[in-house]
Amino acid sequence: EDKVVQSPLSLVVHEGDTVTLNCSYEVTNFRSLLWYKQEKKAPTFLFMLTSSGIEKKSGRLSSILDRKELSSILNITATQTGDSAIYLCAVLYSGNTPLVFGKGTRLSVIA
Amino acid sequence: DTAVSQTPKYLVTQMGNDKSIKCEQNLGHDTMYWYKQDSKKFLKIMFSYNNKELIINETVPNRFSPKSPDKAHLNLHINSLELGDSAVYFCASSPIAGNTGELFFGEGSRLTVL
Numbered sequence: 775e776d777k778v779v780q781s782p783l784s785l786v787v788h789e790g791d792t793v794t795l796n797c798s799y800e801v802t803n804f805r806s807l808l809w810y811k812q813e814k815k816a817p818t819f820l821f822m823l824t825s826s827g828i829e830k831k832s833g834r835l836s837s838i839l840d841r842k843e844l845s846s847i848l849n850i851t852a853t854q855t856g857d858s859a860i861y862l863c864a865v866l867y868s869g870n871t872p873l874v875f876g877k878g879t880r881l882s883v884i885a
Numbered sequence: 886d887t888a889v890s891q892t893p894k895y896l897v898t899q900m901g902n903d904k905s906i907k908c909e910q911n912l913g914h915d916t917m918y919w920y921k922q923d924s925k926k927f928l929k930i931m932f933s934y935n936n937k938e939l940i941i942n943e944t945v946p947n948r949f950s951p952k953s954p955d956k957a958h959l960n961l962h963i964n965s966l967e968l969g970d971s972a973v974y975f976c977a978s979s980p981i982a983g984n985t986g987e988l989f990f991g992e993g994s995r996l997t998v999l
Contacts, residue, residue: 806986812926816975816990860926866986872918872941873986875928 778865780876787853787883795848795879797863807846808873809837810862817862820848853883888912891976891991898966899999906961906994908976916940917959918988919951920975928975934959963996971998 777800787793799807806824810817821830823839823846830837834857837848850857860880864873889910898904910917919931932951933941939951948964963970973995977988 808986815992817928817988818990819987822987862928864928864986872930872933873988874930875920877925877927880926 776876777874778863778876780861780863780879782879783877784880785882787881789854789883789885791853791883792849792851793853793881795850795861795863795881796845797848797876798843798845799863799865801844803868804841804844805866805868807839808864808866809846809848810864812860812862812878813858820861850881853881855883855885857881858883889976889978889989889991891974891994893994894992895995895997897997897999900966900968902966903962903964904966904996905963906974906976906996908959908961908991910957910976910978910989910991912978912980912989914978914980914989915956916979917953918977918979919959919961920977921945922973922975922993924972931961931974932959966996966998968998971996 779798781796806822808822809820811820821837826839826841834851839846860878862878863876891908916935918933920928921931922928930943931945934953950962952960973993975993976991979988
């Protein structure tokens with residue numbers, strides 16, 4: 775049973791479209807939720823969310839956490855081909871446990 | 886000045902061989918990790934080390950053994966390689982175990998077992 779579930783698993787959109795990626799998680803000992811972007815090599819950090827309803831924003835990307843619904847969304851507006859990547863959601867639980875990753879959403883943006 | 890560096894980046898070897906992947910971080914972080922990413926891009930924790938102590942050891946085969954000579958290094962040794970070990974192995978570090986959650990990743994080591 776997966777602790778962190780992402781949807782959709784893959785997505786193909788055209789440049790200029792807006793996309794919403796979803797992540798849901800198990801609540802027990804939840805501490806924070808993180809989003810990463812992985813292109814060809816290592817995942818790179820995008821956002822860390824701990825409080826409900828507070829939007830984090832970076833350029834065309836934004837993310838928000840809903841602790842009541844045990845979920846988070848990552849929005850990308852006016853997508854570009856450079857946004858093509860795997861977007862990984864990860865959850866930090868209390869204690870000495872490392873990040874638990876979801877299986878990722880593979881986003882392909884076509885011109 | 887790569888923050889987390891891994892070597893080698895690519896490794897092709899035969900079944901049954903023993904191999905090691907090295908990792909070094911120059912961020913002064915206290916905790917280092919090894920993650921395995923399979924062909925479906927699923928990142929799964931293998932080990933984490935905090936101040937040279939193993940604090941998490943997921944259910945990986947005992948053919949895999951992490952070795953940490955000091956706080957800045959965490960090497961991964963694999964005995965008797967199997968086909969299913971083919972994957973990309975990522976080293977990562979974080980400031981304090983379970984504190985911020987943010988991980989700093991190396992570029993990965995792609996292991997192919999023939």
